[in-house]
Structures are given as C-alpha cells and as structure tokens.
Amino acid sequence: MGTVAEFAVEENSLISLLEKAKQEPNNTRTDLVLDCSTVHRIDAADLRALEDFAQFATEKELNVILRGVRVDLYKVLKLIGLTNYFSFAN
Amino acid sequence: MIATEVVKERQTQPPAEPLSPARIEYLERLVRRSRTAAAVFSQFTQQEVDRIVRAMVSKGLEQAQRLARLAVEETQLGVMEDKVIKNMVATEFAYHYVKDKRTVGVIREFRESNLTEIAEPIGVLLSLTPITNPTSTVLFKCILAIKTRNAVIFSPHPRSWRCCHEAIKIMYEAAISCGAPEGVFTCVEFPSLPDNAYLMRHKDVGLIDATGGPGVVKAAYSSGKPALGVGPGNTPVYLEKSADINAAVVDIVISKTFDNGTICASEQTVVIDDEIYEAVLGKFEELGAHICNECETRLLEKTVIDPQTGFMQPMAVGQSAAKIARFVGLPVKPNTKLIVAPIRGVGPEHPLSAEKLFPVLAVYRAETVDEALRVCVDVNHAGGLGHTAVVFSRNDQIIRKFGIAINTGRIIVNSPGAIGALGGVYNDLVPTFAFGCGTAGGNSTTDNINIYHYLNIKRLARRTQNHMWFRVPNQIYFNRSAVENLRHFPSRCTVVLANPALEQLGHVDIVRRHLGPTTHIHVSIIPDAEPDAQIIHQGVESLNSYQPDQIVALGGGSVIDAAKIMKLKYESPDADLEELAAPFLDLRKRVVEYPTRKAAKARLIAIPTTSGTGSEVTPFAVLTDKDRGRKITLADYSLTPDVAIVDPQFVMSMPKGLTADTGIDCLTHALEAGVSNYASPYTDSNAMQAIRLVFKYLPVAYEKPDDEEARSLIHNAACIAAMAFSNASVGVNHALAHAFGARFHVSHGRANALMLPHVIAYNAAVPAKFMPSPYTQGYVAHKKYATVADLLALGGHTVEEKVALLISATERLLDRLELPRSVAALGISKDEFEKAVPEMTEVAFNDPSWRSNPRMPLMSELNDLFWKAYEGRGAFKIVAATQTQAV
Numbered sequence: 001m002g003t004v005a006e007f008a009v010e011e012n013s014l015i016s017l018l019e020k021a022k023q024e025p026n027n028t029r030t031d032l033v034l035d036c037s038t039v040h041r042i043d044a045a046d047l048r049a050l051e052d053f054a055q056f057a058t059e060k061e062l063n064v065i066l067r068g069v070r071v072d073l074y075k076v077l078k079l080i081g082l083t084n085y086f087s088f089a090n
Numbered sequence: 091m092i093a094t095e096v097v098k099e100r101q102t103q104p105p106a107e108p109l110s111p112a113r114i115e116y117l118e119r120l121v122r123r124s125r126t127a128a129a130v131f132s133q134f135t136q137q138e139v140d141r142i143v144r145a146m147v148s149k150g151l152e153q154a155q156r157l158a159r160l161a162v163e164e165t166q167l168g169v170m171e172d173k174v175i176k177n178m179v180a181t182e183f184a185y186h187y188v189k190d191k192r193t194v195g196v197i198r199e200f201r202e203s204n205l206t207e208i209a210e211p212i213g214v215l216l217s218l219t220p221i222t223n224p225t226s227t228v229l230f231k232c233i234l235a236i237k238t239r240n241a242v243i244f245s246p247h248p249r250s251w252r253c254c255h256e257a258i259k260i261m262y263e264a265a266i267s268c269g270a271p272e273g274v275f276t277c278v279e280f281p282s283l284p285d286n287a288y289l290m291r292h293k294d295v296g297l298i299d300a301t302g303g304p305g306v307v308k309a310a311y312s313s314g315k316p317a318l319g320v321g322p323g324n325t326p327v328y329l330e331k332s333a334d335i336n337a338a339v340v341d342i343v344i345s346k347t348f349d350n351g352t353i354c355a356s357e358q359t360v361v362i363d364d365e366i367y368e369a370v371l372g373k374f375e376e377l378g379a380h381i382c383n384e385c386e387t388r389l390l391e392k393t394v395i396d397p398q399t400g401f402m403q404p405m406a407v408g409q410s411a412a413k414i415a416r417f418v419g420l421p422v423k424p425n426t427k428l429i430v431a432p433i434r435g436v437g438p439e440h441p442l443s444a445e446k447l448f449p450v451l452a453v454y455r456a457e458t459v460d461e462a463l464r465v466c467v468d469v470n471h472a473g474g475l476g477h478t479a480v481v482f483s484r485n486d487q488i489i490r491k492f493g494i495a496i497n498t499g500r501i502i503v504n505s506p507g508a509i510g511a512l513g514g515v516y517n518d519l520v521p522t523f524a525f526g527c528g529t530a531g532g533n534s535t536t537d538n539i540n541i542y543h544y545l546n547i548k549r550l551a552r553r554t555q556n557h558m559w560f561r562v563p564n565q566i567y568f569n570r571s572a573v574e575n576l577r578h579f580p581s582r583c584t585v586v587l588a589n590p591a592l593e594q595l596g597h598v599d600i601v602r603r604h605l606g607p608t609t610h611i612h613v614s615i616i617p618d619a620e621p622d623a624q625i626i627h628q629g630v631e632s633l634n635s636y637q638p639d640q641i642v643a644l645g646g647g648s649v650i651d652a653a654k655i656m657k658l659k660y661e662s663p664d665a666d667l668e669e670l671a672a673p674f675l676d677l678r679k680r681v682v683e684y685p686t687r688k689a690a691k692a693r694l695i696a697i698p699t700t701s702g703t704g705s706e707v708t709p710f711a712v713l714t715d716k717d718r719g720r721k722i723t724l725a726d727y728s729l730t731p732d733v734a735i736v737d738p739q740f741v742m743s744m745p746k747g748l749t750a751d752t753g754i755d756c757l758t759h760a761l762e763a764g765v766s767n768y769a770s771p772y773t774d775s776n777a778m779q780a781i782r783l784v785f786k787y788l789p790v791a792y793e794k795p796d797d798e799e800a801r802s803l804i805h806n807a808a809c810i811a812a813m814a815f816s817n818a819s820v821g822v823n824h825a826l827a828h829a830f831g832a833r834f835h836v837s838h839g840r841a842n843a844l845m846l847p848h849v850i851a852y853n854a855a856v857p858a859k860f861m862p863s864p865y866t867q868g869y870v871a872h873k874k875y876a877t878v879a880d881l882l883a884l885g886g887h888t889v890e891e892k893v894a895l896l897i898s899a900t901e902r903l904l905d906r907l908e909l910p911r912s913v914a915a916l917g918i919s920k921d922e923f924e925k926a927v928p929e930m931t932e933v934a935f936n937d938p939s940w941r942s943n944p945r946m947p948l949m950s951e952l953n954d955l956f957w958k959a960y961e962g963r964g965a966f967k968i969v970a971a972t973q974t975q976a977v
Binding site: 072079 | 125126127128129130132133213271272273
C-alpha cells in the first residue's frame with residue numbers, strides 16, 4: 001500500500017525541496033505531490049533540478065503530481081519536454 | 091598575394107569529416123543549454139527584456155572600437171575605423187529601431203479588423219555569422235535575440251571566431267548582469283561544416299539565421315529547418331544623366347571603400363549615361379580613384395577574379411585599393427582609395443562584372459536609358475538577384491522605372507548602397523546586418539532582417555460583426571387607391587408595361603388616369619410569362635425610341651421583372667446579363683459589378699397585380715433563356731424599383747387558385763427569411779408580420795375573394811414578406827420548388843406549398859451539416875419556428891411541440907386553400923418522378939437560393955425531401971426537442 005507525500009513549492013525553494021524529496025527514506029511511497037500554486041517563474045537551475053528529479057522518479061517508479069501549475073510554468077515545462085514525466089492536478 | 095596563392099588556399103580547405111561521439115555530445119550539451127535558456131526566457135516580461143537590451147547596447151557601444159580592432163587583427167579584412175562605425179550602427183541604430191517596439195505578449199492591436207497580434211518566441215536559433223562583418227553581425231543578432239526572448243547558438247566563420255566569441259561574451263555578460271537566463275548565448279568552439287550540418291538539423295533548433303556565402307545559405311535552406319538565409323549580392327548602380335554627379339560619386343566612393351567594400355550591398359558595377367561618363371570618371375579620379383586603362387583592366391580581372399569559378403578571389407576580399415594594386419602591379423598614386431575598371435559587358439567574358447567585396451568598381455558606358463537599364467538587369471541577374479541596387483537620378487520617372495526593372499529587396503536612391511542598405515542612416519529602411527534576398531536570391535524574404543523575423547506572430551482573429559443591410563424602395567404606397575400617388579411623380583414621358591389581361595380588365599386605364607396631364611404616355615403590352623431575351627430586346631427598343639424618364643410596371647412578378655431588366659439595359663446598354671448573373675456567395679464580395687454609369691435615367695414604379703412575388707420591392711429579376719432551357723437570375727439592389735404602389739384594387743379580381751398559389755409563395759418567403767442565416771431584427775419584424783397576416787387573412791381572401799380587407803392585408807403581406815427576403819434571402823424550400831416547378835411545369839407557389847411542411851421539419855432538426863455563417867450565433871432555426879408558433883398562439887410548451895404545431899397549422903392552411911398535398915396528387919407517376927429526381931436534386935443543389943438556408947443541404951437530403959413531397963402529408967418526423975435544444 002503506497003503513501004502520498006506532499007510538499008509545497010515556494011519561489012526559490014524548488015532545488016532544495018527536490019533534494020529533500022529524493023532523500024526521503026520512505027520506500028513505500030508511490031505518489032509525490034508538489035504544490036506549485038505559488039510558483040510564478042522558474043529558472044534554469046530549477047529546470048535542471050526538475051529534469052534530474054524526473055529521471056529519479058522514473059527510476060523509482062514514483063508518480064510525481066504537480067499541483068496548481070500556472071499555464072506559464074506549464075508551457076516552460078512543455079518547451080523542455082518535462083510534462084510527460086509528471087501528472088498535473090488542480 | 092598573387093592569384094596562384096589564392097587558388098591554392100581554396101583548394102586546401104579540409105574535406106568535411108563525420109562527427110565523433112564526443113563532438114556530438116558537446117553539440118547536444120550546447121543545444122540543451124540553449125533550450126533551457128529559451129524556456130526560462132519565455133517567462134520574461136517586456137520591461138525585463140527591454141532592460142537587458144539597453145544594457146547590452148551600452149556595453150556594445152563601449153566595446154565597439156576594441157571589437158573592431160580584434161576583427162581586423164583576426165580576419166585581416168576591412169578597415170578598423172569603419173568596423174567601429176559598423177559596430178555602433180549594429181547597436182545604436184538597432185536599439186533606436188527596437189527600443190519602443192513590443193515583442194512580448196500582445197504586440198499590436200488592429201481594432202478595425204478585430205485582430206490582435208501576440209508574440210511567441212522561436213526558442214533556439216542557430217546563427218551563422220560571416221567573416222566580412224563579424225562583430226557587428228554578432229552584436230546585432232544578440233540584440234534581436236534578446237529583444238525577442240530567444241536563445242542563440244552562434245557558429246561564426248572559423249576565421250573570425252575569436253573576435254565573434256569576444257563579442258558574444260561581452261553581450262552575454264551584459265545580458266546576464268541584467269537577469270537574462272544563463273545559456274542564452276552560446277558559441278560553438280572550433281566550428282566546422284559537419285557541426286553546422288548537425289545543428290541545422292537538430293530538432294530543438296527552431297530557426298537558422300545564416301549570413302554568409304552561397305554555401306552557408308544553401309546548407310541552411312537544405313536542412314529542412316525554417317531559415318533566414320542571407321547570401322551574396324552583386325549591386326548594379328545606374329548613374330543617370332540628371333543626377334548630381336558630385337554627390338553621386340562621393341556617395342559611391344564612401345560606400346565602395348567603406349570597410350574596404352566588405353558589405354555585400356556595396357556597389358559593384360556603375361552604369362553611366364554616355365553624356366556624363368567622362369565627367370563621372372573625372373570626378374572619381376579627383377576623389378582619389380585610379381581609372382584603369384584597357385590593359386590594366388585585363389590584368390586586374392585575371393588577378394582578383396577566379397578564372398575557373400568566375401567568383402572573386404577570397405584573398406582580395408576586404409583588402410585596400412593600394413594593396414590590391416600592388417598585387418596586380420598597377421601603377422597607382424599613393425593613397426588611391428578605389429580602382430575603377432571600365433567594362434564593356436556583363437557575364438563570364440567580363441569577369442569584373444561579378445561581385446567584388448573589395449574596392450574595385452566596374453563602370454559601363456551606356457548610350458541610352460534602355461541600354462543602361464538592360465545592363466543593370468544583367469548585373470542584377472549575375473549573382474545579385476534579390477539583394478541591393480542603387481540609382482542616382484533627379485528624374486523620378488527614371489527612378490521608378492529602375493525600381494520596376496530591377497529585382498532586389500532594397501533599391502537605394504541617391505545614397506551610398508552599402509550604408510543605405512543597412513537602413514536607418516540614409517533612409518528609413520529597418521536597420522539590419524542581414525539582407526533578405528527574396529526567392530530570387532534563394533531566401534524566404536526581401537526584408538531587412540529584424541525583430542519580427544525572430545518571432546512567431548500569432549493572430550487573435552475575433553469574430554467580426556459583418557455589416558448587414560435593410561434596403562427597400564424609397565417610397566411604398568399601400569391600401570386602396572394608392573395608385574393615385576402616381577401624380578406625385580412628374581414625368582415628361584412614361585412607358586407603361588403591362589400584360590394583355592390587365593389591359594382588358596381596365597387596369598392600364600386606371601394607371602393612365604393617374605399619371606400627370608402633361609405626361610406623354612406609351613403603353614407597351616408584353617406577354618404574361620417570364621421574360622425572355624426577345625421580350626427584353628423589344629422592350630428596350632421601345633424605351634430607346636420613346637426615351638422615357640419613367641417606367642410604370644403594372645403586373646405580376648413577370649412584368650415587373652421584365653421592367654427591371656429593360657430599365658437596366660435602357661440605362662446601361664453595355665450591361666452583359668450573362669455576366670451579371672454570375673454566381674456569388676456574399677453580395678458584398680461578389681466578382682461582378684453592376685453598372686453605375688448610366689446613359690439614360692428613368693424612374694421605375696412597380697404596381698403589383700398579384701399578392702405573392704413581392705417583385706415590386708425586391709432586387710431580383712428572372713429571365714428565361716429559351717435557347718438553353720434555363721433561367722438567369724439577376725440580383726442587385728440597383729434593380730429594386732424606385733417606387734412601389736401596393737394597391738389592392740388591382741388584385742380584387744385574382745382567381746382563387748392564383749390567390750392560394752401566390753399567398754403560399756408569400757408565406758414561404760416570410761418563413762424562409764425568418765430562419766435565414768442572413769436574418770436580422772429588421773427582416774425578422776417583416777417576416778413575422780407577414781406570417782401573421784397570411785395565416786389570418788389568406789384563407790379569408792381565398793374563400794371570400796370580395797373581402798377587400800383580407801385582399802388588402804394579403805397584398806400588404808406579400809410586399810412585407812418581400813422586404814424580408816430581399817434582405818435575408820430565401821432557402822432550401824425555394825431551391826426545391828424551382829427545380830420541381832421547372833421540371834413538371836407546376837406554378838411556383840404550388841411547388842413551394844408541396845415542399846413547405848417538410849422543409850420546416852428539416853430545418854428544425856439537428857443539421858447533418860451546419861451552414862457556416864458569420865451572421866448567426868448558434869443554430870436557432872428551430873427556436874425561430876417556435877417563436878412563429880407563439881406569434882400565431884398555437885400553444886405548446888417545448889420547442890419541439892411548437893415546431894410540430896407550426897407544421898400542423900401550415901398543413902391546415904394548405905388544406906383550406908385546397909392545394910394539392912403531394913406530388914402524387916398532381917397525377918405524376920412514381921416512375922416518372924423517380925426518373926426526374928436525380929436531375930432535380932442536381933438542379934436544386936446548384937440553386938443559389940439555399941445559400942442562406944440555416945442548414946446546409948446534402949444531395950441525399952434534397953433527394954429525401956423530394957420524396958417526402960411526393961409522399962405528402964405526414965412524411966416528415968419532428969426530431970426530439972432535447973436534440974434540437976442541445977444544438
């Protein structure tokens with residue numbers, strides 16, 4: 001039985017938050033929710049971290065759900081081909 | 091340098107080798123970095139972008155001299171001082187052009203056309219930069235890219251890599267310091283042709299901007315990627331005899347010596363009018379040019395032009411005149427700026443007519459303007475198509491003639507070609523360092539490449555509120571004795587058109603009595619049938635002979651239609667009826683134009699003697715083409731009578747059958763106009779009123795022909811319905827009735843009656859195919875039928891019920907009028923009908939009447955409707971209300 005971990009992403013906190021999520025030892029976790037509703041802009045470092053995390057999630061068969069993604073941010077993720085790695089929720 | 095050395099260098103260029111895995115990984119890293127930068131950049135606002143651009147421009151200006159020095163040191167081409175100017179133009183002038191332009195989000199609004207333009211960045215650009223203008227091109231493209239939120243991978247010409255890399259670094263650092271995303275500019279290290287080929291085909295590269303030689307441009311266009319390929323030129327110059335010689339020669343010297351002639355828009359061959367030839371050459375000499383004699387010209391061409399390829403020797407590119415003279419062995423004065431070589435033609439036999447990116451200028455002496463233009467065209471076609479041309483003249487006709495003859499994106503007038511083409515200095519061309527050369531030059535544009543070429547411009551096209559209209563005669567007189575109003579229309583000569591029956595009934599005399607006492611009246615009797623060419627011809631001859639200033643058409647639709655066409659031909663004898671009857675989809679956009687110039691002018695007064703067609707107020711007229719067995723329908727508001735007199739005394743004697751037939755024609759007009767895609771509140775009010783009058787008074791007029799009130803109101807209803815359909819048109823019912831009536835010689839009203847209940851049911855159902863119409867919002871035909879049912883107080887709660895009740899009421903009306911209720915009831919056998927249906931379907935489909943029908947009829951549906959009409963009552967089914975309301 002899987003569990004759900006949820007993190008609220010704040011501006012400039014994405015990289016550290018993703019690191020934290022990676023290191024969390026809960027092996028039974030199957031879903032991870034990142035609440036992005038307060039994220040208005042993402043920079044290159046954040047994108048690289050997200051790319052790495054997408055890779056990590058794929059390897060660990062972890063379902064990553066991005067919640068509250070604004071369309072501007074969604075478009076950025078689309079432009080670099082990251083949307084296929086995540087689920088999106090309102 | 092000597093020619094043999096030049097040839098050697100060209101031959102020792104290394105062949106392209108395949109890329110190693112490590113090199114591919116390196117290039118992939120570059121693209122990934124750029125793609126991320128572009129994605130991040132897409133979030134930036136206009137203000138943020140503008141701040142970055144400003145910082146870059148300031149830094150570029152500050153570093154202009156250093157970068158110019160680096161460029162000359164590395165490339166050994168051009169003039170440092172000129173390259174400083176180039177760098178400054180590339181930054182300052184570019185900034186001046188872009189600074190107030192919107193490139194983020196909504197960039198332009200066109201309120202009149204309801205269009206909004208929105209900018210979308212391209213993403214990753216691959217930019218190939220030339221050796222001739224290395225740092226200036228880089229500075230310029232960096233500014234364009236940042237202004238448009240794009241990331242750029244630069245691949246400079248290998249022999250200018252260091253200076254370009256430095257320019258990119260300066261721009262990048264300035265951009266980053268103002269918040270630009272990291273990786274927004276990258277530069278390929280040790281770029282090679284295979285690198286370029288790989289990047290050109292990379293899926294994440296959105297656009298190639300290739301400035302350079304033909305090889306680079308060709309590679310860009312062959313990659314299958316969108317590309318701005320800007321290649322070589324060969325600028326012809328026409329120095330015409332009216333020109334200011336002093337100014338012209340100074341401009342040419344400025345341009346051709348600028349940066350030692352490395353700008354590809356610089357002058358290559360100057361064609362000079364015979365009358366000023368010697369003076370021009372004298373002026374060149376005076377300004378420091380060396381004029382070659384024939385021997386020197388031969389020597390020069392052998393040295394600076396590759397005899398095998400016909401192209402300039404690369405080692406001569408960007409060198410000074412003095413240096414070139416030394417190579418060639420020309421005895422020139424110290425400080426010679428320019429070498430001028432007279433030539434006698436253009437092409438391989440005249441090597442100096444080719445492009446020369448160094449200060450060698452060919453000159454040609456032309457004896458006539460035509461010869462001069464021909465030679466300029468030859469130069470233009472010898473490698474300069476689409477690029478740049480120059481003309482010096484004070485004669486605007488010559489300037490325009492040159493502009494029309496020459497195929498180049500830029501035609502610079504009375505200014506230096508090289509600097510003129512850059513834009514913003516000598517003219518209002520858009521500042522650039524990349525010249526689009528159009529399709530003739532293998533490019534996709536003739537523009538000076540600018541920010542708009544670095545953007546995808548999206549257009550929000552809002553639904554426009556098309557203009558509509560409600561056009562009817564200026565004056566309509568109605569009710570009993572309305573004919574008395576004829577006296578209000580003074581006339582020198584009036585022709586009364588009528589048919590024999592009306593003359594016998596005394597109607598013509600009534601009209602005659604009410605025309606003014608001083609009016610010469612001529613009565614022209616025409617047959618009571620749809621007019622044909624012969625009737626029209628005779629009528630027009632009669633009009634020509636009497637030269638009336640007024641025509642009174644007294645009769646049914648046929649007489650009034652005939653009068654409309656006769657008037658048209660009388661006023662505009664050259665009008666071609668066949669041409670005017672050409673099909674159209676939208677009256678406002680149709681191809682043919684009705685004549686507006688009139689040879690004569692006559693007022694048309696229409697007095698209907700039936701209550702149905704409404705021809706007295708419509709812009710339509712039907713002509714029968716007996717030779718070809720078809721009808722020609724003319725439609726134009728200029729055909730609409732000037733005055734309509736709707737006087738019921740002329741319909742009191744209408745037979746019952748005609749009353750029923752024409753009355754149902756009127757009802758069909760109103761119902762079809764009511765649900766038409768062209769319906770408007772103006773036509774609706776008329777349609778609804780006509781429907782109400784018909785349902786209430788047509789049975790009375792039919793059953794009690796002497797009931798003057800009923801006759802009068804039905805006469806009015808026909809006119810009111812016609813005003814509706816004159817502006818909203820009719821629909822599929824008419825298309826079916828036309829085809830059926832023509833095939834089986836059934837009167838128009840009766841044919842309409844056979845189709846009507848089925849067409850109401852058909853239009854009220856969910857269409858298999860919707861009719862595109864900018865005039866309507868959603869599908870509303872069923873709701874409008876329901877509104878008609880409410881108007882008639884038929885009851886019902888749902889739209890479906892109301893439509894069903896309207897059909898029943900229509901059925902009852904047809905019964906009361908004793909009209910045949912099926913095609914079979916007309917005595918037409920099933921076999922005969924079956925044989926006719928395919929052709930009738932074809933004819934109905936080609937009928938323009940249904941173009942405004944709310945539902946686009948499929949051929950199979952027209953076929954079904956014919957069969958429903960054959961079977962008659964109850965053949966239709968009302969679709970479920972839930973279905974219709976969901977539409």
